[in-house]
Every structure is written in C-alpha cells, then in structure tokens.
Amino acid sequence: MADKRDYYEVLGVDRGADDATIKSAYRKLAKKYHPDMNPGDTEAEKKFKEASEAYAVLSDAEKRRQYDQFGHAAFDGSAGAGGFDFSGMDMGDIFGDIFGDLFGGGRSSRRANNGPMRGANLRTSVRITFEEAIFGCEKEIELTLKDNCSTCHGTGAKPGTSPVTCEKCGGKGQVVFTQQSLFGMVRNVQTCPDCHGTGQIIKEKCTDCHGTGYIANRKKIQVSIPAGIDNGQSIRIRDKGEPGTNGGPRGDLMVEVVVSRHPIFQRQDANIFSTAPISFAVAALGGDVKISTVDGDVLYTVKPGTQTDTKVRLKGKGVPSLRNKDIRGDHYVTLVVQVPTKLNEDAKEALRKFDEASGNTLNQSPEGNEKSKRKGFKFK
Structure with missing residues (x-):
C-alpha cells in the first residue's frame, strides 16, 4: 500500500474538510479526467480512478472514519480496484449527481416526481416615469397566458378518450438501465423517452390544444405599483404564471419595473x-x-x-x-x-462700482517680470 497516495492529497483537501468541500473537489477532478472527456488518455483514466476511489471512501462517514484511523490498511485484502471493494456500493448514487450536468442528466439517479407540480414563473417588464415610481400607480400589461383547454379539460386527450399508462416505464415516468463502467456495472435512472416523464401516453390528441392540454390566450392584467419602488425591482402577481402539472398550482408572474430617467432629479x-x-x-x-x-x-x-x-x-x-x-x-x-453672460452698460458700470467698494479687484496692479505679464500671469 506504500505506492498509493493519501486520499486527502488525491482530492486536494484538508483532513478536516466537510462533505461539501470533498464533493466539490471530486467534481472538478472527475470532470477533468473522465475517460469520456479524455478518450485514449491512459494517464487521465488512472487519475480518474484514483480520484473516484478516494471519493468513494471519504464520502462515506464510516469508511472515512476507518481510513482516518488505519489509513489504506483499513481496506487491505478486500476485493475491487486498487484494494478497495466497490462491489457493495451504488455507484449510480455517486456518479448520478456528479455527472448530471456533464452528461445532460442521462446518468442521474434522481427520481422524477409524478405528483402535482407547481407551474413555472413568468417574467415581463413595465416602464414607468420617475414620479410614478415615487408615488405609485396602476399599470395595465398585456401578455400571453396558458389556460387549461376547455375541450379536454387539460388532459390533452380527445374528448371521450383518456391517456393510457406508458408501457415502456409502466407509468413511473422513468426507465432503469445498467451500463458497464470502470468499476463494473452501474445502475442508471433516466426520464422515460416515450412519455417524457409523465407516465402516460396520449393515443388520440385533442384537436383544439394538440395534446398539450393548454390554450394560449392574450390577456390584460392590472399591476399595482407601490410607492417608492426602484428601478430593477420586481412585483410578484400570484397565480399568473405557467399552469401546473398533474393538478399542481399555477406559477407566479414577475413584473420587473423599469423607471425612466428624469431630466432634473x-x-x-x-x-x-x-x-x-x-x-x-x-x-x-x-x-x-x-x-x-x-x-x-x-x-x-x-x-x-x-x-x-x-x-x-x-x-x-x-x-x-x-x-x-x-x-x-x-x-x-x-x-x-x-454668472451673467450678457450685461448692458448700466449693469457693467454698477458692477464696477460694486467692485471698487468691495475690494477693487478689477484694478489690481500685476507684479512680476515682463515675461510673466506676456503669459497672462497676475500676482497679488
């Protein structure tokens, strides 16, 4: 075990590092050295295996405790890569979160939620004057909102028919498959490609909404802008966003306020x-x-x-x-x-008399040599 590097050294973290720090360090190394990102690079593959082995130990509280106490000897004699037994671990749990953003979520182990889900928020903006921002006002905005289709009542299916359970995923919205990896077979979970995670298939689509379950309509909405709002701040209008799914509530409408510049203030x-x-x-x-x-x-x-x-x-x-x-x-x-730019003779004469009475600055004699005078310098 003498030729094996310290796991903390492999990940580049201190021995007192918390779980988040260890996970972040492994994420960077895994993305950098993953074989899919470095095809044919045996050195990168070696570093990837080394970092993965270190993370598998340090991310597990019990194994980390044993490693801190006995070092690599804690796992001496067990099966698996480099003397550590990976066979009992769910590598999908380790790699699913780490590589979800790297591989487009294809290896994510997260389970989809087929229950009621809240709709997404919508965003728009409204322009107001400086004074309207100070004292508040009422504005009317117009935008396109989705509503449940009145023909199919949001199911997306043709009237008289109903969506059927997806045969590929059995209504779960997810499919499970195994894949060969550097550490053996890895169990992966991904969104069902047939039903796109809904768990249902619409055989006959509604002709009005084309199977979406929603109809888009142009609507006018009143926005109450409070006194004192500043440029860039947003107003939340409840339940005016995208419709929810599976009976979930609508999202909200976020209206960003854009305040016009004022010529004086x-x-x-x-x-x-x-x-x-x-x-x-x-x-x-x-x-x-x-x-x-x-x-x-x-x-x-x-x-x-x-x-x-x-x-x-x-x-x-x-x-x-x-x-x-x-x-x-x-x-x-x-x-x-x-300072006045145009003065008549009377005003000029009055100003000269004022100057004579307050210090006679107009008739101060310049001092200094001729060179200084030619340059326009005056001295007290």
Missing part, C-alpha cells in the same frame, strides 16, 4: 438629488428661490453670502418607504451661482 435609495440655479445678487444678499421637487415647487430662503455648490436639505421630500409610504427620505439640492 436623481435618486439614491430613499433620497433625491438635484441642482438649483441662483443669481449672484441672491447669493450675495440672500433671498427666496424657487426649487422644484416631486411634490411641486417650494420656496427656500437663501442666506446672504451663500457660495456656489452649497448643499441644502429639504426634509421629507424624498422617496417613500416601500413598507410605509408615510416615511420618506430627503431631497438634497446643490445651489449653483449663475
């Missing part, structure tokens, strides 16, 4: 952000300015000497909470001082 969580222009005179002397909010225009008193990019908070003018529309975020406004 921006949203971040429960708060709204915007900018508001103010004149130089209002910024210097103070006064009332009109600010747009989702609730309409409000008057805000600007303090004298307000600088551009000053941020003000309008409490409770933000987005309502989805849980309680009476609780709202805030609206943050950035004040931007506007």
